[in-house]
Amino acid sequence: MSADEAITKVPARPRRHSRLRRKAVRSALPWVVIIAIFVLWEIVVRAFDIEQFVLPAPTAIFASGWEWRAEMLDNAWQTLMTTVVGFSFAVIFGLIGGVLFGSSTLVYDGFYPALVGFNSIPKAAIIPILVIWFGSGTVPAVVTAFLISFFPILVNVAAGIATVEPELKDVLRALGAKQWQIVQKVGLPRSMPYFFASLKVAITFAFVGSIVAETMAANKGIGNLMLVASSRFEVPLAFAGLMVTSIMGIGMYLVADFIERRTTGWATRGVDAARAPRA
Amino acid sequence: MAGLVAGMMVEGRCNLIRPSMNFVELNRVSVRYGEDGDGTLALEGATLTVAPGEFVAVVGPSGCGKSTLMKVVTGLWPPTAGTVTVDGREVAGPLSIVGMAFQNPTLLPWRKALDNVMLPLEIVQPHCARLRGERRAYVEKARDLLALVGLKGFEERFPWELSGGMQQRASLCRALIHDPSLLMLDEPFAALDMFTREELWVALQDVWLARRPTVILVTHDLREAVFLADRVLVMSARPGRIVAEQAINLERPRRLDATYEPHSVAIMHKLREHIGATRSGDL
Numbered sequence: 224m225s226a227d228e229a230i231t232k233v234p235a236r237p238r239r240h241s242r243l244r245r246k247a248v249r250s251a252l253p254w255v256v257i258i259a260i261f262v263l264w265e266i267v268v269r270a271f272d273i274e275q276f277v278l279p280a281p282t283a284i285f286a287s288g289w290e291w292r293a294e295m296l297d298n299a300w301q302t303l304m305t306t307v308v309g310f311s312f313a314v315i316f317g318l319i320g321g322v323l324f325g326s327s328t329l330v331y332d333g334f335y336p337a338l339v340g341f342n343s344i345p346k347a348a349i350i351p352i353l354v355i356w357f358g359s360g361t362v363p364a365v366v367t368a369f370l371i372s373f374f375p376i377l378v379n380v381a382a383g384i385a386t387v388e389p390e391l392k393d394v395l396r397a398l399g400a401k402q403w404q405i406v407q408k409v410g411l412p413r414s415m416p417y418f419f420a421s422l423k424v425a426i427t428f429a430f431v432g433s434i435v436a437e438t439m440a441a442n443k444g445i446g447n448l449m450l451v452a453s454s455r456f457e458v459p460l461a462f463a464g465l466m467v468t469s470i471m472g473i474g475m476y477l478v479a480d481f482i483e484r485r486t487t488g489w490a491t492r493g494v495d496a497a498r499a500p501r502a
Numbered sequence: 503m504a505g506l507v508a509g510m511m512v513e514g515r516c517n518l519i520r521p522s523m524n525f526v527e528l529n530r531v532s533v534r535y536g537e538d539g540d541g542t543l544a545l546e547g548a549t550l551t552v553a554p555g556e557f558v559a560v561v562g563p564s565g566c567g568k569s570t571l572m573k574v575v576t577g578l579w580p581p582t583a584g585t586v587t588v589d590g591r592e593v594a595g596p597l598s599i600v601g602m603a604f605q606n607p608t609l610l611p612w613r614k615a616l617d618n619v620m621l622p623l624e625i626v627q628p629h630c631a632r633l634r635g636e637r638r639a640y641v642e643k644a645r646d647l648l649a650l651v652g653l654k655g656f657e658e659r660f661p662w663e664l665s666g667g668m669q670q671r672a673s674l675c676r677a678l679i680h681d682p683s684l685l686m687l688d689e690p691f692a693a694l695d696m697f698t699r700e701e702l703w704v705a706l707q708d709v710w711l712a713r714r715p716t717v718i719l720v721t722h723d724l725r726e727a728v729f730l731a732d733r734v735l736v737m738s739a740r741p742g743r744i745v746a747e748q749a750i751n752l753e754r755p756r757r758l759d760a761t762y763e764p765h766s767v768a769i770m771h772k773l774r775e776h777i778g779a780t781r782s783g784d785l
Contacts, residue, residue: 390608394676397576397686398625399598408621412612489612489660 279459288463294448299467302433302445305361306471309368310429314422317373321380321414326406331381342374346432350439359440364433371432372425379421383414416490419483426475430468524587525716526552526575526684531584532741533570544570546741547584554683555714559721559731563777567742568720572688575718576600588684598626601677601715603690607669609661615672616657619644622680629680647675650712651705667698671705678709685710687719691726700758703729707755724770725761728752734773738780746776 261281268280323330346367353363387409395405437446445464452460531548535541544567552558560568573579574586577593586593609618623629623640648657651671661669691699721727727734728750736746
């Protein structure tokens with residue numbers, strides 16, 4: 224008994240230690256990579272003596288960002304708000320549309336081609352029209368963020384609902400379940416992993432939408448700030464705007480990722496086991 | 503064959519006197535898949551009757567339309583010709599008095615075992631309306647049912663945390679939770695190893711003896727059919743018809759080793775011959 228314990232315990236302890244160490248290394252790795260990129264960038268800029276209006280060094284970018292921090296924060300807030308509002312509309316309409324498209328072949332057959340056609344229009348091309356309709360400012364940015372991020376959500380939710388296993392549907396139909404009950408009990412929960420996967424793509428798209436709109440027709444927001452900065456040849460400030468955007472993007476991505484892991488853990492943990500008996 | 507025809511005639515006469523005699527009745531049911539009438543003919547003139555509380559097994563060569571038979575009886579698929587009557591009413595759409603279990607457990611992966619078992623209660627009336635007020639009683643019932651099939655202590659596990667046999671047990675519980683008067687089992691044990699299968703046969707027999715639902719079990723395991731059923735129906739190769747039937751008059755509760763006794767073996771041999779005949783006839 225004690226011999227057994229000794230045998231099982233001795234190799235287990237160092238393994239746990241190394242696993243902890245590996246975990247620490249894994250969580251530190253992204254930071255190491257980011258810092259390495261900045262260091263390399265700095266070295267390249269200094270070594271080749273690159274002009275600041277071509278490619279500013281990271282130190283110059285940080286300095287400029289810090290110098291204009293009040294404006295930066297103000298404009299970043301504006302961009303974040305327009306993006307989040309547009310994105311929220313995209314989530315609501317994407318979910319509703321996805322449920323409709325996924326659960327009704329009639330809706331799918333009728334509307335899908337039109338939707339694909341609409342989606343293939345570059346959203347930047349619509350912005351001038353939005354400006355005519357709404358004037359320049361916040362509204363075109365919100366609408367562009369919505370338009371650009373709505374489609375991937377709809378397609379993914381629809382795919383999740385449309386690909387429910389027929390046997391799963393039969394279980395419910397044999398109980399006399401109505402179509403909406405099947406969607407509620409099976410279709411929606413099953414499409415949640417697809418939904419969250421699409422959110423991660425869509426939130427990045429939403430930032431693209433709002434910033435492009437701000438660059439073209441706004442007097443506020445990170446996009447506008449970058450436009451003004453580059454027209455004044457304050458290239459480090461434009462780069463600082465890019466960095467703030469990317470930080471906001473990462474932040475929103477992490478939020479989506481957090482919600483995903485809290486709500487659809489069954490999908491990532493259960494994939495193998497759920498498929499095993501079917502194989 | 504002659505026995506079947508005689509049996510049918512007797513049943514037919516009974517119907518005239520007491521129409522509630524049969525719980526399930528298929529009268530010359532044909533099913534053709536495909537919309538314009540030139541698709542696969544899966545069933546042709548299938549006629550069978552099942553008495554209330556009877557346990558009937560349907561065996562046949564693979565692809566003979568057994569699963570189609572299940573779909574027709576539960577109203578999931580409309581017959582192309584003929585009539586299906588369940589509980590005295592002609593089947594026109596999905597029935598809510600049916601519990602179904604398939605070869606795959608088809609549990610919902612985002613629900614724990616207990617919640618999976620309780621799924622039918624959220625859909626079938628009158629349970630659906632009562633569920634909110636009497637949730638505790640229903641949870642108790644689901645737990646009892648899980649305990650009956652040997653899943654005590656696994657109520658809060660997700661399907662992927664259960665073995666294939668355990669998932670299938672939970673699936674059986676789900677088929678039984680709303681006290682269906684008709685239990686349709688479509689090869690529910692086919693994907694399991696023999697020992698698990700035998701355990702579940704015993705569990706199913708216990709449940710059936712305790713509640714006496716009408717059961718139609720589709721299987722290709724003759725031992726399973728002989729162990730569980732009161733009557734075994736043999737289907738021909740596609741298009742499926744009922745070509746023979748065999749009563750199993752073994753005492754209940756049956757023991758597993760009873761399936762190896764000469765009487766049972768003789769029955770299995772006979773069933774085997776019937777199936778063999780349908781297959782060679784097909785060729």
